[in-house]
Amino acid sequence: MAEFDYDLFVIGAGSGGVRASRIAASHGARVAVAEEFRVGGTCVIRGCVPKKLLVYGSHFAHSLHDAAQYGWTIEGATFDWATLRDFVASDVDRLERAYTSTLNTNNVEHFAERAVVAGPNTVRLASGREISAKFILIAVGAWPVMPEIVGAEHCITSNEVFHLPELPRRVVIQGAGYIAMEFAGIFNALGSDVTVVNRSDVILRGYDHDLTARLQPIMEARGVKFGFNRPIREVQKLADGSLLVHAGEGDPIPADVVLVATGRRPKTDGLGLENAGITLGKGGEIPVDAFSKTACDSIYAVGDVTDRVQLTPIAIREGHAFADTVFGGKPRSTHYDAIPSAVFSQPPIASVGLTEADARAQLGEVRVYTSDFRPMQNMFATQAERGFYKLVVDAGTDKVVGIHMIGPDAPEILQAAAIAVKAGLTKAQFDDTIALHPSMAEELVLMR
């Protein structure tokens, strides 16, 4: 009889947990996974996927508008939030079925309930059942942070935003990070009156300043209002059911929905990690080594719960590396250099490698090349929004160490360009590459 019920018990069937389960099973491990909500996790159920579909849905507002200049007559075009919302929800259902089927076809046993750590080799399910495993993988993700606001119960987070009964007429968004900028773009395009209030005067901290300095005025020109140095103190519910937002100095802001997007904290509360001698970091994260091993030899952790980089491809890569390391005889760690990322704002931002400021601080002599251009697809558009690309080059080696882009399709273009940065290609090699004309991407090889 086997010493343990399973070789691997995974807590959380999100991006990292599903990948680790599948790969560990393919290496011959007997695997079980517990999921307290829906298989697929944040990205599939209430993150990247439904968000991107809302972005696509909202793009039609601009496309329909621009279409007239290309000769199309679009009569009687109207928008129905419930149709878009329900279409997105049905695609999420489809993906949940696909992820569940992946677990089934790989013989991963699925417990549809919460699990906590009861000891170094034991988990306890919500039903009370205890299960033993040679290894435990914690992949429980993160959870939206709600700052101390009087009337916080009247606010929503990104968890609820996909299920609104109707399109809000007025939306106030707290925060100026990924989620805030993406949903400001979505609601603005769909016709809501959007106000972003932030505690500082910086949007998208961590992105190259030239990109954020380009994004903000474009968003303002599209109608998004910004209130800087205005953290929300109180959200008041009025007799008619609408909300009044008291934020910093200045007049209260009327709203129908208040979306709080102030970061996500590892979901470790009540997870029982003390039963395995694991001490959490000060943000609630699980400290791990380069191979995602915790302070307990039989317990590993991947994804948002470790708070290394909160992105889906990172959780997936860490989960895969864990399974190869522990069950595949191929020790692998994840490399965190040159991670491409994007903000699906309108227009979107995409970035890889060092910002200009970081390169100057870390490398000494740096050369910077920029292209400030009007994308061809905006030629007829009434809003003459300009794109902006920047290459950051290490003057000592001529290597391109950062690419930063804002403009239509920037994330699609950047994924390919990120290969060049990861491979350490030089500016001379960019210059050697023939342009693909006419395209926006050709700007990348034409900067002199």
Ligand SMILES: Cc1cc2nc3c(=O)[nH]c(=O)nc-3n(C[C@H](O)[C@H](O)[C@H](O)COP(=O)(O)OP(=O)(O)OC[C@H]3O[C@@H](n4cnc5c(N)ncnc54)[C@H](O)[C@@H]3O)c2cc1C
């Ligand atoms: C609105 C939004 C948009 C995003 N957009 C993007 C994007 O465009 N690109 C990108 O790369 N990233 C995006 N992200 C981030 C991305 O979703 C996360 O980085 C990613 O999902 C992390 O994967 P994970 O496996 O660590 O955790 P998750 O995917 O969150 O999975 C954790 C799972 O564990 C379950 N769970 C938690 N506790 C327990 C327990 N005790 N027992 C059983 N189950 C448990 C949860 O229900 C969840 O299903 C977005 C996030 C949000 C919120």
Ligand SMILES: NC(=O)c1ccc[n+]([C@@H]2O[C@H](COP(=O)([O-])OP(=O)(O)OC[C@H]3O[C@@H](n4cnc5c(N)ncnc54)[C@H](O)[C@@H]3O)[C@@H](O)[C@H]2O)c1
């Ligand atoms: N396109 C993408 O890849 C994508 C999209 C959405 C989310 N995500 C991931 O999800 C994570 C969470 O997104 P997010 O937008 O919630 O976080 P974020 O870290 O991007 O932004 C948080 C914002 O809230 C503000 N803030 C923080 N604490 C506050 C407080 N107490 N009071 C007032 N303001 C406060 C910050 O100044 C910042 O502007 C991101 O860090 C990202 O890794 C990625």
